Amino acid sequence: MGRGTSLEVYVYSEHPVFREYGRDPRDYALVEIAQTLHAFEPDGQKVTAVLADVTRQFPDQRVTESALRERAEAMTGRVRGLMEPIVPLKAAELWAALPEDARLRAEREAGRADASLDWPTVVKEGAFVAYLDTAGIAALVRVFPGDFLDGAVFKTSWAGWSDNEIKDRQVAQAVRPLEVVSEFLAEPGTKTRLELALARITFDMLDHNIVRSE
Numbered sequence: 001m002g003r004g005t006s007l008e009v010y011v012y013s014e015h016p017v018f019r020e021y022g023r024d025p026r027d028y029a030l031v032e033i034a035q036t037l038h039a040f041e042p043d044g045q046k047v048t049a050v051l052a053d054v055t056r057q058f059p060d061q062r063v064t065e066s067a068l069r070e071r072a073e074a075m076t077g078r079v080r081g082l083m084e085p086i087v088p089l090k091a092a093e094l095w096a097a098l099p100e101d102a103r104l105r106a107e108r109e110a111g112r113a114d115a116s117l118d119w120p121t122v123v124k125e126g127a128f129v130a131y132l133d134t135a136g137i138a139a140l141v142r143v144f145p146g147d148f149l150d151g152a153v154f155k156t157s158w159a160g161w162s163d164n165e166i167k168d169r170q171v172a173q174a175v176r177p178l179e180v181v182s183e184f185l186a187e188p189g190t191k192t193r194l195e196l197a198l199a200r201i202t203f204d205m206l207d208h209n210i211v212r213s214e
Contacts, residue, residue: 091126
């Protein structure tokens with residue numbers, strides 16, 4: 001394959017092998033890429049070696065603690081960015097709804113980021129959202145789902161449901177991945193391969209639920 005040639009791979013993510021056997025579409029896409037590249041040099045590396053080389057070209061797919069931490073922090077940043085125009089509209093209510101420990105963590109994070117900040121003004125104007133961790137974000141979504149669900153920050157539907165049990169379940173489904181991210185970031189240390197794989201799945205769920213900004 002010549003330099004600069006692009007290769008597009010399409011995977012039908014609703015195929016039964018993904019739904020019924022828990023396979024990851026991304027892995028099948030990598031296999032397809034490797035087979036295509038191998039076909040250009042069939043006498044070269046084994047296809048498994050080509051697959052390993054291709055896999056290394058996608059560092060964002062690494063399932064290591066450091067890679068997942070980077071991804072968790074990036075997703076948290078995206079959520080904060082989507083919340084920034086919403087929070088100032090009811091800053092006092094939202095700040096009051098935060099647990100004391102979440103407020104303290106936000107203040108400490110702000111102090112580390114910029115020691116010259118006028119913290120009372122930051123709180124009053126709603127700019128504190130830039131310093132909230134995922135646990136704080138989860139707390140706000142749980143108390144004020146109408147402000148952050150239904151496509152405002154997260155895709156999860158809420159307002160259209162009339163049954164309170166369903167509404168509560170929708171909130172729980174939106175909040176739980178945030179809580180998992182918070183637990184992951186708060187507990188540094190060696191994690192098993194299965195723990196990292198489980199974290200990746202949860203991160204995928206959260207990533208899918210975050211609204212894509214234009």
